């Protein structure tokens with residue numbers, strides 16, 4: 001903790017610690033400092049009239065972060081205090097910016113009417129916002145979950161729990177390999193991670209990039225970490241917290257009774273939610289335990305290299321796989337598709353169930369189109385239920401919820417003939433929800449205002465007391481409305497007006513030239529340049545009645561609304577269950593639409609290891625190129641008898657033409673023996689990387705149950721997909737390009753199995769040619785012989801083509817080009833055989849290297865080739 005520097009005289013106080021004697025502060029600041037003491041690590045927004053003000057150090061931080069003017073205000077006998085503020089109606093916008101920057105924000109609001117307060121206005125903390133505990137619509141991204149995670153690490157084991165309080169999801173797991181914990185956090189991309197510690201910075205929220213010695217190395221520094229006390233994370237505390245929250249007697253039923261670290265993480269997370277959401281406890285679904293091995297493991301590198309949710313180049317959504325596949329119609333659907341893509345399945349039955357639904361929707365175009373048209377009208381039921389469940393929904397939320405629920409019977413009707421289980425799940429709409437929707441529509445006006453305490457929410461004839469109060473207010477308002485006409489007639493003053501302002505209430509306004517004509521019962525209240533304002537005792541009496549009646553009316557409306565919201569809250573889980581079914585149906589409708597429009601096929605999922613793709617395409621590049629420009633390519637991998645039956649592909653470095661590919665395809669029909677490892681060679685920019693990624697993406701798409709961009713496909717299940725693509729310096733951790741490459745390669749060799757799919761692009765490039773080639777050779781050999789993982793190894797080391805003649809389960813493929821006398825044409829076709837040239841100089845020419853450099857490069861290459869003994873040496877030596 002740093003000691004504050006002494007303050008210069010006359011500069012405003014910018015640190016509460018500098019206030020030596022708090023009694024010298026004015027009353028309000030004393031209260032402010034008291035509150036700030038309770039939340040030293042958060043920014044405190046303190047309501048003063050129409051503003052949320054911040055003082056002392058928070059004012060300095062906020063003015064810097066939000067680029068607001070830093071001013072100061074008299075704080076009592078201590079002099080001036082640093083201050084900045086935001087208008088109260090805009091708090092959500094400013095808070096969102098602060099939370100996005102990784103700050104926790106505490107809202108301290110006025111909880112009594114300032115005009116009725118005796119002494120200091122009563123203020124209380126009404127909301128604590130941290131990155132992982134947001135519920136407000138404007139603060140959340142519709143297309144992705146907002147996860148809060150909790151991590152507990154003990155010797156050789158870890159526990160991880162996570163929740164999205166806006167949708168109610170709550171899951172926990174436990175593992176032993178710390179690498180898996182890191183990967184799981186990278187998959188979830190939580191907005192905030194809780195970590196128990198005994199360190200003195202307890203209670204701090206570390207923003208992304210900020211470090212603390214109490215955080216273990218395996219936790220990626222890219223997230224926000226809230227450092228919490230150990231106690232709620234202890235086994236006994238955590239267990240009882242879970243039992244109490246879900247009214248359970250044992251954890252056996254939810255599968256974590258024997259997973260102490262999973263329990264500790266989940267309990268600690270619940271305690272944090274209780275602590276930060278005191279005013280409105282969040283509603284969560286029953287905790288679920290999951291196992292990492294239930295899903296295809298796609299590590300962070302691979303997810304990045306395959307550009308699943310964002311591109312590598314600039315991190316944008318546009319150009320990612322999710323972008324190419326997303327045809328969903330609802331926010332729930334787009335979140336679900338994202339989750340599916342980040343957690344592909346291993347279970348063939350589960351995959352086939354999704355495929356069956358897609359097939360049904362592909363075959364039945366009217367059903368697909370009708371469902372999609374209806375889904376587009378459905379709001380985010382999942383998050384609406386979440387807000388209602390924790391008492392934060394406003395009247396517009398309830399109307400949106402009711403409108404969406406009332407579309408569900410129509411959805412059920414459309415799905416009534418459906419055969420596949422995912423669509424059948426839409427067939428049952430719980431009657432209680434229909435009743436609830438009707439009740440909301442009956443009670444709340446069609447377009448209610450945003451504010452809940454200013455009336456205008458409830459329809460007439462719902463509550464006799466409410467109608468009565470409304471009638472009184474209306475009668476009095478009517479009296480005032482006719483007063484103007486009556487008084488004009490009575491006084492003969494044609495420009496007499498009745499007006500209202502906040503300070504004086506109702507008044508009668510008369511131009512000064514007519515002031516000698518005012519009747520006797522008028523009492524002068526205010527004189528302006530051109531007019532005089534008067535009141536009458538009767539007018540004031542009416543005014544008092546109107547104001548009190550209106551307050552009562554608004555209060556009663558609010559109470560009726562709140563009771564209705566509580567009723568919705570009781571059914572939050574039911575709404576969420578049906579919204580999960582809607583989300584899944586939406587994803588499947590979208591995937592079916594995509595399959596139809598992009599000409600995808602249903603892959604046959606098999607128990608074996610084969611990866612057989614006929615005329616596959618890259619799902620993203622295909623959509624980015626003009627129609628018909630993408631050249632489809634086939635893939636054959638993963639059948640163990642390869643070497644014994646195959647002779648064609650083992651003839652290395654052979655150039656083949658299209659006829660050979662056709663023959664190869666014909667031969668393949670009767671022969672299921674495919675290599676495990678393919679050495680893929682070809683000129684620069686010919687399409688090797690694209691092909692490599694295409695194979696990975698097709699496999700991944702198949703394991704989420706989607707159809708795939710190919711003429712046909714037969715695919716065995718993969719346990720992991722690994723990629724090693726491109727070379728990027730990891731400056732943040734001080735690792736060189738080559739070290740990053742070697743670390744990633746080591747990870748692959750240590751974790752890949754015969755069921756994995758390994759995609760390697762140019763291993764060994766970042767070092768001297770001999771070292772690089774030797775490493776590449778040894779890595780390929782290890783993968784083919786020791787692990788027998790299905791592998792595509794793209795390389796410019798043509799020497800590796802020799803492996804095919806030495807190892808049975810290795811084959812050579814090349815991406816072909818057409819060579820003309822003074823240029824090459826990229827055919828982007830993958831064919832059997834190995835390439836013997838890279839045409840790198842030609843690529844340099846196309847990129848615009850000066851002609852003299854190209855000329856000189858050709859000369860140098862001629863000489864090097866003459867002297868090179870690399871290939872010969874390897875052939876003889878190995």
Ligand SMILES: Nc1ncnc2c1ncn2[C@@H]1O[C@H](COP(=O)(O)OP(=O)(O)OP(=O)(O)O)[C@@H](O)[C@H]1O
Nearest residue numbers: 629630631632683684685686687688689690691828
């Ligand atoms: N099958 C294909 N059909 C049409 N265009 C393709 C195909 N494959 C690749 N391309 C185009 O060729 C470009 C180069 O492809 P890619 O980056 O895969 O080449 P590469 O062989 O890996 O090159 P290098 O060895 O220099 O890394 C891509 O940007 C893509 O637009």
